[in-house]
Amino acid sequence: MRFNRIYLGRPWCEAIVLDDGRRLIARPMRSTDGPTLRRSFDRLTPDEIRMRFMHPIKELTPAYADKLARIDRTQEFALVLVENLPPEQALIGAVVRAAIETDTRRAEFAIIVGSEIAGFGLGRYLMGRVIEWSRKKRLHEIYGRVLSNNQPMLTLAQRLGFKRRLSEEDDDVVEVFLPLNRRAESAPGPSG
Numbered sequence: 001m002r003f004n005r006i007y008l009g010r011p012w013c014e015a016i017v018l019d020d021g022r023r024l025i026a027r028p029m030r031s032t033d034g035p036t037l038r039r040s041f042d043r044l045t046p047d048e049i050r051m052r053f054m055h056p057i058k059e060l061t062p063a064y065a066d067k068l069a070r071i072d073r074t075q076e077f078a079l080v081l082v083e084n085l086p087p088e089q090a091l092i093g094a095v096v097r098a099a100i101e102t103d104t105r106r107a108e109f110a111i112i113v114g115s116e117i118a119g120f121g122l123g124r125y126l127m128g129r130v131i132e133w134s135r136k137k138r139l140h141e142i143y144g145r146v147l148s149n150n151q152p153m154l155t156l157a158q159r160l161g162f163k164r165r166l167s168e169e170d171d172d173v174v175e176v177f178l179p180l181n182r183r184a185e186s187a188p189g190p191s192g
Contacts, residue, residue: 001121012079012129018120022083024093026129029078033092034065036082040092041065044114051150052112054173075100077133081113081122093117096126098134098142105140111153123156131160135180143177 006015008025016024041049041060049057060068071078078097083090094113101108109130113123134142145167146153154164157176167173 001125003120003122003125005125012133015084016081016122016125018117022117024081024117025084026079026081026125028073029069029071029080029095029097031070033069033080034062036087036090036092037065037068037095038062040114043091043116044112048112048115051147051153052110054145054147071097077107077130079126079129081117081126094122094126096130098130100137100139105138107134107137107139107142109142109144111144123152124160127156127160131178131180139180141177141179143175145173146176148172148174 002019004017005026006017008014008027010027012026012028014026016026018024038060046056068078076097076099078095080092081094082092093116094111096109096111098107098109100106109127111123111126111130113126131142144153144157146157148154149172154174154176157164157178160178162176162178165175165177167175
């Protein structure tokens with residue numbers, strides 16, 4: 001990893017200093033982050049958007065941005081990496097999120113790291129945090145849907161110990177999954 005972390009005294013909050021001197025804050029998503037998500041979305045490339053959302057999106061509408069920012073903390077987790085600037089100027093450079101599936105001990109994750117801060121190991125860091133949250137929730141498995149041509153994400157998942165299975169819904173999608181305990185590895189179905 002090419003950054004330093006400083007715990008900020010609040011759960012899931014850390015100051016991050018990249019090797020090039022840029023400063024970020026890792027913190028949970030806030031319900032007021034909708035406008036910041038929209039400003040940040042405009043900096044993403046079409047390929048980054050497609051890799052995260054699985055299809056092209058031209059605009060993050062205010063309603064969709066607000067929906068993404070409102071987290072049910074009992075069932076969902078979202079961590080952002082935001083610039084260490086005043087809120088009206090700061091952009092979000094990366095997001096990892098997970099949501100527990102209803103009536104299961106599984107959570108689906110999604111992650112995006114913008115190209116402006118890629119290459120520092122932040123994807124691995126964020127995935128480690130979402131795995132940690134999943135373990136604290138005593139989940140049996142965390143999984144994500146990844147486009148089959150998203151080699152950086154597939155490589156990261158493999159390095160973190162995720163296994164692969166083909167998607168039943170889409171030939172262009174691979175499901176990566178990480179069993180979080182031995183019971184989950186031997187469980188017969190997705191609900192564990």
